Amino acid sequence: MSKQLATIATDAPxxxxxxxxxxxxxxxxxxxELYRELGFSSAAEELGSEAVASSAxxxxxxxxxxxxxxxxASPSFGST
Numbered sequence: 001m002s003k004q005l006a007t008i009a010t011d012a013p014x015x016x017x018x019x020x021x022x023x024x025x026x027x028x029x030x031x032x033e034l035y036r037e038l039g040f041s042s043a044a045e046e047l048g049s050e051a052v053a054s055s056a057x058x059x060x061x062x063x064x065x066x067x068x069x070x071x072x073a074s075p076s077f078g079s080t
Contacts, residue, residue: 035044
């Protein structure tokens with residue numbers, strides 16, 4: 001049974017056309033938006049100013065802001 005579980009099925013049907021797998025340039029604006037949502041600010045900066053600017057929210061109120069108010073202070077170990 002373990003051999004059957006470890007065997008790779010080479011006859012599995014694939015519903016993807018080879019043309020769909022061709023390398024295309026990334027959508028910079030969409031990628032910048034995703035990076036912003038996930039908090040990857042350093043990665044967003046690497047995309048360049050055009051991609052970041054085109055994906056920027058219309059106003060600063062629409063973008064959620066992270067604060068450290070809800071983050072608990074780290075325990076101090078070894079302090080007396």
